[in-house]
Amino acid sequence: AANPQWGGRFASGPAAIMGEINASIGFDKILWRQDIRGSLAHAAMLQKVGLLTETELAEIRQGLGDIAQEIGESRFEFSPALEDIHMNIEARLSERIGEAGKRLHTARSRNDQVATDFRLWVRDAIDGLQEQTAALMRSLATRALEHAATPMPGFTHLQVAQPVTFGHHLLAYVEMLSRDRGRLRDARARLNECPLGSAALAGTSFPIDRRMTAAALDFDRPTANSLDAVSDRDFALEFLSALSLQAMHLSRLAEEIVMWASAPFGFIALSDAFTTGSSIMPQKRNPDAAELVRAKIGRIMGDFVGLLTVMKGLPLAYAKDTQEDKEPVFDATEAMTLSLAAMDGMIRDLKANAPRMREVAGMGFSTATDLADWLVRELRVPFRTAHHVTGRLVGMAEQKGCDLADLSLGEMQSVEPQINAGVFDVLTVEASLASRTSEGGTAPANVKHQAQAWLAKLGES
Numbered sequence: 001a002a003n004p005q006w007g008g009r010f011a012s013g014p015a016a017i018m019g020e021i022n023a024s025i026g027f028d029k030i031l032w033r034q035d036i037r038g039s040l041a042h043a044a045m046l047q048k049v050g051l052l053t054e055t056e057l058a059e060i061r062q063g064l065g066d067i068a069q070e071i072g073e074s075r076f077e078f079s080p081a082l083e084d085i086h087m088n089i090e091a092r093l094s095e096r097i098g099e100a101g102k103r104l105h106t107a108r109s110r111n112d113q114v115a116t117d118f119r120l121w122v123r124d125a126i127d128g129l130q131e132q133t134a135a136l137m138r139s140l141a142t143r144a145l146e147h148a149a150t151p152m153p154g155f156t157h158l159q160v161a162q163p164v165t166f167g168h169h170l171l172a173y174v175e176m177l178s179r180d181r182g183r184l185r186d187a188r189a190r191l192n193e194c195p196l197g198s199a200a201l202a203g204t205s206f207p208i209d210r211r212m213t214a215a216a217l218d219f220d221r222p223t224a225n226s227l228d229a230v231s232d233r234d235f236a237l238e239f240l241s242a243l244s245l246q247a248m249h250l251s252r253l254a255e256e257i258v259m260w261a262s263a264p265f266g267f268i269a270l271s272d273a274f275t276t277g278s279s280i281m282p283q284k285r286n287p288d289a290a291e292l293v294r295a296k297i298g299r300i301m302g303d304f305v306g307l308l309t310v311m312k313g314l315p316l317a318y319a320k321d322t323q324e325d326k327e328p329v330f331d332a333t334e335a336m337t338l339s340l341a342a343m344d345g346m347i348r349d350l351k352a353n354a355p356r357m358r359e360v361a362g363m364g365f366s367t368a369t370d371l372a373d374w375l376v377r378e379l380r381v382p383f384r385t386a387h388h389v390t391g392r393l394v395g396m397a398e399q400k401g402c403d404l405a406d407l408s409l410g411e412m413q414s415v416e417p418q419i420n421a422g423v424f425d426v427l428t429v430e431a432s433l434a435s436r437t438s439e440g441g442t443a444p445a446n447v448k449h450q451a452q453a454w455l456a457k458l459g460e461s
């Protein structure tokens with residue numbers, strides 16, 4: 001049989017495969033709350049401008065409320081023949097309340113309806129992810145405060161470079177996540193215009209009040225161009241691009257966690273709650289959660305590129321291609337929600353192995369730069385010369401198989417006669433850390449300050 005929503009023009013119904021490729025109800029039913037919210041705002045506006053009576057509005061409100069309950073309690077029968085969530089709800093409304101239900105679609109099209117619903121959904125998703133991101137930042141800052149003075153090796157090229165503190169390292173990710181939050185905030189501000197009332201593509205002849213519906217749905221204003229409003233999905237793409245960057249950040253932290261938890265590093269131990277065992281090797285504790293967070297960038301960035309590719313080359317205005325906008329967004333949101341929650345759990349639970357990190361922090365002549373700086377500061381040796389002198393001392397220590405601090409004063413003076421015993425004060429990891437007081441540097445006092453500032457900024461919950 002022909003679709004009852006437009007059966008007038010059709011003699012028979014779609015081929016089975018047409019029904020299957022066309023239906024989106026399987027995935028867009030997740031929009032039901034936004035769809036009902038949008039319809040309630042639309043109906044109230046229709047009544048205000050005289051297109052619905054008060055009684056009809058009351059019936060629509062009652063009917064939509066009942067439908068919300070049916071869906072909420074899983075009593076609603078979704079019909080693939082009705083294609084999507086919009087027509088499923090509208091058809092059910094007419095079934096329940098008759099005439100008034102059939103008036104709801106006045107001055108509206110599914111094109112502005114879905115654009116509105118989807119913006120509402122993305123906006124809600126952004127709000128949820130903002131909170132989760134703030135929670136992770138709070139956990140990182142809390143652990144950073146605890147480890148403001150815990151030495152760890154800082155790396156460049158994954159070679160031991162200079163000592164840093166574990167707290168400083170964790171706060172680096174707080175900075176990244178803070179920019180991720182900024183991008184989500186920007187995306188939200190730009191998407192917050194209401195397409196409702198753009199109708200199919202050209203607007204409508206009815207005397208609608210778009211400012212009223214925009215305000216009722218907490219949008220800042222109605223969209224300005226009806227063609228743009230029903231056809232662009234840049235708001236979803238901006239969201240996905242922000243999530244791609246955030247997933248990239250989480251993936252880097254996840255990779256570090258995987259390395260730190262391995263025996264050759266031995267910097268941290270993950271909790272039982274965030275590790276798995278091996279079916280054959282009884283001793284294993286695998287960082288699966290971290291590995292999965294590391295991998296989620298694959299699907300999130302894939303979702304971004306996938307939708308970008310769908311949108312490219314689409315002529316104005318609406319085209320059914322656009323129906324493919326939803327699954328990437330739902331998928332990426334779920335992946336990010338899981339990633340943030342898992343990362344938060346790992347960070348809260350992990351135990352830092354401070355003695356091991358301290359040991360490695362001193363390896364690889366990590367205070368060589370401190371020695372060079374000392375030559376500049378105390379003996380006014382030009383830095384490039386100091387670099388050369390220090391390089392020779394490192395070579396000497398390497399040949400002897402000892403640390404810089406284990407060279408005798410005599411050995412040092414054989415390379416640079418002016419060196420005095422004061423040099424030994426700067427060769428320890430602790431001295432190196434304490435000296436890094438420049439703004440943004442790793443000195444424990446700095447790190448403590450920064451961690452406290454972040455915690456104050458992020459608030460309690």
Ligand code: ARG
Binds near residue numbers: 114
């Ligand atoms: N399910 C559709 C979508 O997600 C709704 C819009 C359909 N509009 C149309 N003209 N066929 O895009």
